[in-house]
Amino acid sequence: MLTNEKVLEALKRVIHPESRKNIVELGMVQNLSIDGKQVMFALEFARPNDPFIQSLKKSCVSAIESQLGDDVKIKGNIGTIVPERPVKTEVLPGVKNIIAVASGKGGVGKSTVAANLAVGLKNAGFKVGLLDADVYGPSIPKMFNLESVRPAARVEDNVEWITPVEKNGIKILSVGFFVKPEDALVWRGPMATSALKQLITQGDWGELDYLVLDLPPGTGDVHLTIVQEVPVTGAIIVSTPQEVALADVIKGINMFTGERINVPVLGIVENMAWFTPEELPENKYYIFGKEGCKNLAKELGIELLGQIPIVQSICESGDSGNPVAFDKESETGRAFNALANRVVELTEKRNAEMEPTKKVEITTK
Secondary structure, eight states, X not given: OOOHHHHHHHHTTOBOTTTXXXXXXXXXXXXXXXXXTEEEEEEEOSSTTOTTHHHHHHHHHHHHHHHHOTTSBXXXXXXXXXXXXXXXXXXXXXXXXXXXXXXXXSSSOHHHHHHHHHHHHHHTTOOEEEEEOOTTSOOHHHHTTOTTOOOOEEEETTEEEEOOEEETTEEEEEGGGGSOTTSOOOOOHHHHHHHHHHHHHSBOOOSEEEEEEEOOSSSSHHHHHHHHHSOOOEEEXXXXXXXXXXXXXXXXXXXXXXXXXOOOEEEEEEEEEEEOOTTOTTOOBOTTOSSHHHHHHHHHTOOEEEEEEEOHHHHHHHHHTOOGGGOTTSHHHHHHXXXXXXXXXXXXXXXXXXXXXXXXXXXXX
């Protein structure tokens, strides 16, 4: 004879992939009822777009049939419950400008540029936030010496708000705050985008002049999630002068300026433009090619926002958690602060001449 206890015992074999606890222990099984061989219940999820809804339902069917017999009628009898919760009518209402920092490929110093751009904007007197949206390889906590820090949270009207970590006056959130630095993030697309959405929509950012987004390299789900969740004011593409990197720059530009996305590209940043030895500050060695980004920007008719040299201090400052832009007197510090000033100029020009960017509505036919 089927009983509630037997069904619940079978369902204890179903483990939620994120919490690693069984769904009975998590209190997800609701409204359980039995009518002869027919079993009915609902699974309660915190959000309607939970990526595990379908997979957990299938696991429930398998667990019940394997433990209680395949003559039990369970298929099609598992419902879904999502508690109603107050949500904001507008995402990031206090943020004036959202600047996405992207790159066509990895290894070009995109996160270094994003971190130092945020510092440069702060140096210029603006209220600045930095969101590490590179969910597969978050490096911002390391760059600001915040690897051991965990953000605080508060609950208001049944909504949990994540308080950004503040360092040198910059508000920072990263998925790296919630995982160990040595752990590899092996996430499928829905898991990564779900984590990113939470940082965006539940981040307690307050009033900001600029929110800098450090995006993953390439083009993919995270980029689409960003433009669907928030109205990006403008994008910056980071590249080295190498031809192999420049080929991917065009893909990145096309992604943002495509008809469905339509986010203005403020310009290109040429990183690793030349190498200058510390002992020979006047010398320039173009080890990745000379002015590749400058030539490409001219060809495409977009701005070259800045050329950032390779010097030992960039690596050392990033590893020590003190971005080089804080040193306004160094060559690289001056370059990053000049970049920030140029971004401000072009953002103000863009806002004066163009309509505000709208969130992207992407539909499939």
